[in-house]
Amino acid sequence: MGNLKERETIKRPPGISRRDFLKVSGIAVMSVRFAGCIIPGRSIPAAEGYLLIDTRKCQGCMTCMLACSLVHEGFESLSLARIQIVQDPFKGFPDDINIAQCRQCEEPACLAACRFGALHVDSTNGNIRTVDPEKCVGCQECVKACPFAPGRSIWDFQENHAQKCDLCAATSFWDGQGGPGGNQACVTFCPMKAIAFTTEMPVQEGDEGYNVNLRDGIWQSLGYPAD
Amino acid sequence: MSGYAGKILRINLTSGVISELDTSLYEAWGGGHGIGSAIFWEKVVIEKQVDLSAIDGFHEDNVVTIMTSPLTGTLAAGASARTEVQGIGVQTYPFEWFTRSGFGGRFGPMLKFAGWDGVAIEGRADSPVWIDIRDGEVEIRDASTLWGLDTWEAQEKVWEEVSGGTGYGSWVEVGPAGNGRKSTQRPAVLTIGPAGEQLCRVASLIHDAGNGSGQGGFGGVWGSKNLKAISVIGTGTIPVANPESLLETRRWALENFTFSQDEFEPSMGMWATMPSNFRSFPVPLLMWQRTEQCRPQACFGCQAGCRCRYDPGYGNESSCKESGYYTSMMMGSQQVSHLASLQAAAGSQALPLKDLAADDAPDVSKQAADLAQQLGINTGELETGIPYLRELYMMGVLGPGREIDCDLPFDRFGEYELVERLLTMIAQREGIGDDIAEGFTRAALRWGRLEEDLQTGILNNCHWGMAMHYDPRVSLEWGYGTVLDARDINEHGFCPLYMIPTLSQYSGKGQPVTAEEFAKIFSERMVPYHDDPLMLDFSSANMYSEHVAKLVAWHRHYSRFWIQSVLFCDLQFPDFFNWAAPGYRGITGEGEPRFFEAVTGRELSFADSIEIGRKIWNLDNAIWTLQGRHRDEVQFADYIYELHPAEWAIFTMPVNENGEWTYGPIGERSIDRTQFEEFKTRYYGIEGWDPDTGWPTRSTLASLGLGTVADELENKGKLGQE
Numbered sequence A: 001m002g003n004l005k006e007r008e009t010i011k012r013p014p015g016i017s018r019r020d021f022l023k024v025s026g027i028a029v030m031s032v033r034f035a036g037c038i039i040p041g042r043s044i045p046a047a048e049g050y051l052l053i054d055t056r057k058c059q060g061c062m063t064c065m066l067a068c069s070l071v072h073e074g075f076e077s078l079s080l081a082r083i084q085i086v087q088d089p090f091k092g093f094p095d096d097i098n099i100a101q102c103r104q105c106e107e108p109a110c111l112a113a114c115r116f117g118a119l120h121v122d123s124t125n126g127n128i129r130t131v132d133p134e135k136c137v138g139c140q141e142c143v144k145a146c147p148f149a150p151g152r153s154i155w156d157f158q159e160n161h162a163q164k165c166d167l168c169a170a171t172s173f174w175d176g177q178g179g180p181g182g183n184q185a186c187v188t189f190c191p192m193k194a195i196a197f198t199t200e201m202p203v204q205e206g207d208e209g210y211n212v213n214l215r216d217g218i219w220q221s222l223g224y225p226a227d
Numbered sequence B: 001m002s003g004y005a006g007k008i009l010r011i012n013l014t015s016g017v018i019s020e021l022d023t024s025l026y027e028a029w030g031g032g033h034g035i036g037s038a039i040f041w042e043k044v045v046i047e048k049q050v051d052l053s054a055i056d057g058f059h060e061d062n063v064v065t066i067m068t069s070p071l072t073g074t075l076a077a078g079a080s081a082r083t084e085v086q087g088i089g090v091q092t093y094p095f096e097w098f099t100r101s102g103f104g105g106r107f108g109p110m111l112k113f114a115g116w117d118g119v120a121i122e123g124r125a126d127s128p129v130w131i132d133i134r135d136g137e138v139e140i141r142d143a144s145t146l147w148g149l150d151t152w153e154a155q156e157k158v159w160e161e162v163s164g165g166t167g168y169g170s171w172v173e174v175g176p177a178g179n180g181r182k183s184t185q186r187p188a189v190l191t192i193g194p195a196g197e198q199l200c201r202v203a204s205l206i207h208d209a210g211n212g213s214g215q216g217g218f219g220g221v222w223g224s225k226n227l228k229a230i231s232v233i234g235t236g237t238i239p240v241a242n243p244e245s246l247l248e249t250r251r252w253a254l255e256n257f258t259f260s261q262d263e264f265e266p267s268m269g270m271w272a273t274m275p276s277n278f279r280s281f282p283v284p285l286l287m288w289q290r291t292e293q294c295r296p297q298a299c300f301g302c303q304a305g306c307r308c309r310y311d312p313g314y315g316n317e318s319s320c321k322e323s324g325y326y327t328s329m330m331m332g333s334q335q336v337s338h339l340a341s342l343q344a345a346a347g348s349q350a351l352p353l354k355d356l357a358a359d360d361a362p363d364v365s366k367q368a369a370d371l372a373q374q375l376g377i378n379t380g381e382l383e384t385g386i387p388y389l390r391e392l393y394m395m396g397v398l399g400p401g402r403e404i405d406c407d408l409p410f411d412r413f414g415e416y417e418l419v420e421r422l423l424t425m426i427a428q429r430e431g432i433g434d435d436i437a438e439g440f441t442r443a444a445l446r447w448g449r450l451e452e453d454l455q456t457g458i459l460n461n462c463h464w465g466m467a468m469h470y471d472p473r474v475s476l477e478w479g480y481g482t483v484l485d486a487r488d489i490n491e492h493g494f495c496p497l498y499m500i501p502t503l504s505q506y507s508g509k510g511q512p513v514t515a516e517e518f519a520k521i522f523s524e525r526m527v528p529y530h531d532d533p534l535m536l537d538f539s540s541a542n543m544y545s546e547h548v549a550k551l552v553a554w555h556r557h558y559s560r561f562w563i564q565s566v567l568f569c570d571l572q573f574p575d576f577f578n579w580a581a582p583g584y585r586g587i588t589g590e591g592e593p594r595f596f597e598a599v600t601g602r603e604l605s606f607a608d609s610i611e612i613g614r615k616i617w618n619l620d621n622a623i624w625t626l627q628g629r630h631r632d633e634v635q636f637a638d639y640i641y642e643l644h645p646a647e648w649a650i651f652t653m654p655v656n657e658n659g660e661w662t663y664g665p666i667g668e669r670s671i672d673r674t675q676f677e678e679f680k681t682r683y684y685g686i687e688g689w690d691p692d693t694g695w696p697t698r699s700t701l702a703s704l705g706l707g708t709v710a711d712e713l714e715n716k717g718k719l720g721q722e
Helices: A002-007 A018-033 A065-075 A110-114 A141-147 A185-188 A217-221 B025-028 B032-047 B108-111 B151-163 B218-224 B241-258 B274-279 B320-324 B332-346 B361-376 B377-394 B416-428 B440-446 B450-456 B475-483 B497-508 B515-523 B544-564 B591-600 B606-627 B671-687 B698-703 B707-715
Strands: A048-051 A075-077 A084-087 A097-100 A120-121 A128-131 A154-158 A162-163 A195-198 B006-013 B017-022 B064-067 B083-088 B098-103 B118-122 B129-136 B137-142 B187-191 B204-208 B211-213 B226-233 B237-239 B296-299 B306-310 B651-659 B660-666
Touching: A065 A084, A065 A185, A065 B241, A075 B591, A110 A120, A110 A141, A128 A162, A141 B671, A185 A195, A185 B241, B006 B025, B006 B137, B017 B025, B025 B032, B025 B606, B032 B064, B032 B083, B032 B098, B032 B118, B032 B544, B032 B606, B032 B707, B064 B218, B083 B108, B083 B129, B083 B218, B098 B204, B098 B606, B108 B187, B108 B226, B108 B237, B151 B187, B151 B226, B151 B361, B204 B218, B211 B377, B241 B274, B320 B361, B320 B377, B361 B377, B361 B416, B361 B450, B377 B416, B377 B440, B440 B450, B475 B544, B475 B671, B497 B515, B497 B651, B497 B660, B515 B651, B515 B660, B544 B606, B544 B671, B591 B606, B606 B671, B606 B698, B698 B707
Parallel strands: B006 B118, B129 B226
Antiparallel strands: A048 A195, A075 B237, A084 A097, A120 A128, A154 A162, B006 B017, B064 B083, B064 B118, B083 B098, B098 B211, B129 B137, B187 B204, B187 B226, B204 B211, B296 B306, B651 B660
């Protein structure tokens, strides 16, 4: 944990939010210490795959979470699933369900927050933003840095490292190819087809680029709103 | 063994002692009901030597178990969500049987993620309490601020408490600060409402908006224990023996046996899903008109949500009984009556999706559903009980200043004001609400009307004082199964036997297969009776036969293991006839053991699984025997021995006449008292029970490894004669 101790000596200037500070300081430190990872002055390469969701089509069964943890960890877990379904049974449609999937951001705050090269761009797997658990020191800055709620970089409290969606590039318990060029467990096992994969970068601003209409005429014939 | 969390939470509310049971000691029972019955037997009958004939469900010695299965919380399709509740119930009449109930949602999975396979509740707290489970940390807490709240308010209050006031929408720390365990999930809370607090025999346990454990009156049992709620949040893991096999089995099951959004045929209407079991579409079973703005909502891990959440939020997660108990205004069996109206309306036309809504006042229906969920009242009682009250009103017996004096505004039937007043009276035990809180059978007894109204059938409670669901005179496996069990069985596995040929006929589509093939599709999976397709002959000539006795026995054994212990959803399993599968052969027989083995690592043949079910069924019968059951008590209400009304629906079903299979009309008939006695004798013979008493015998119990159960029965003079 020596690196972590070293990090804690970096002080946040007054008047700057913690998240902004971590973002800036993280990038600065990374640029110095891990110049091999990101070339200063140039943005990181875009991911070659993204998960699209349709929160109005989700039935809240949480199959995606079960599939995610099973293919990655070999057991079922809600807390370690890299996609999260948050729902309130008493709320009215469509505000009762939120799907929290990693957006593979063009400018990922989680990556910016990591000063140890653990959260990195995996150029061998379509430039996905993913975690190398061997390099993770457990500072959880990436977990805190994700600007979305709930955060998409999650803390594996059992193994003491961060982890996040890798588009199923590294699934020890699932046959076949994953990653941007393969299949993703949440997409494959969602019984509603409420999650889809695309190679085209969604609009980064807001949710509209990611939360799309995956409903069709069949959906409408089942008596549900298609638009 | 994989799949299990490894321990069962044991809570004594009298002493406040919290302890653990080792699940591995009970794994041979499978899970759920099997483990619940084993714990009840061990703790109540053996350890405490409680005289079961002397206590009722409200007694402090009653133990209530809330159990999951090894498949709970996994990707096992249709088996991930349900939770089994057992104990001595307070609803059935004249005996308060040891009985069961169940509910879906996410409570069971969350219990597993917290590291518990179940909870066994003993004793009675001095004052209202709730149980706070956060992974391995368990606390019995003061519920004085929850007591009096409705079920939704209580859940929201508990959520707020467990989150530490942070609310939900992001990651919430679970357990002691700084331990790193987090969840985005609200705790799963199972709670009673005001009806349970008032010890109503019609009180249910409610979880989230619309998951209810109603039958048995366990809400009232919890009330008697001063137990308001159990809350659980879990951040742990559920071990899976063979993850790749589980993933492959799920893929195989869904691809080959379930709906495809590409194949849905709108003209089949809502009923396309009802008789389809595992193939069901994500379309709810509703008695109200669905609005456009809603989504299907599924239990944990399920592939086809069978209820909805709506804009603006009325009616969330309610379906079937809750959706129609008030405004459907139907006497008797909802489905049968519905079918009759369909036949009249549809002729040979296809049935469009929304013509099935029986209700012109969806908002009232939804609000009425919400009210029953919030007060925690069992709509299975209300569905036939409200038409009974209305009948008494129409007869001039019930109403202001009448024999049954009440100010219920029956002249405004169908409006929200009436149902709100009625349910509030029940939950608060006001006026005749105090009578109805005892259940409609006991209310009729108080009013001096029970015998007469069970003869005429205006009180539609035909077995153990519980409401008729499917008519025993027609749906033999349902009726016989119920009267031989301890509650309305509510198992839909054989509904396609009557629904598919009937709907095929009335939709003008023709029968998909011959009657002989149709019967065979069912019988060939029914080991060890798989060579006897006459089990599926529901003709009047066959209705008391050994063939039908085998059907009932198989159904009880299958259900005890796969539905109530492994906790496959009863709307999906067993799955015999399946429109999506080659040759219409559903997943049953192959699917259940495949999922079971993938999760647990235990290879289990389908035949062996039915034997475990038989073992559980025998243990249950031993408990009922100690409670006082005798074959003479196994009877329907008088009206069932009278003719089934001709105006009700006639099902089209496979029948065998003189050795030839055909589809024929089944409906207008009664159950004959004498021949029903002969049927019971045949049935007890198949079970290896004493035909004179219906009690289990030593040889049968010993063959199932239950020799000690035989010893206990013998000690108490209740062992059946060989």
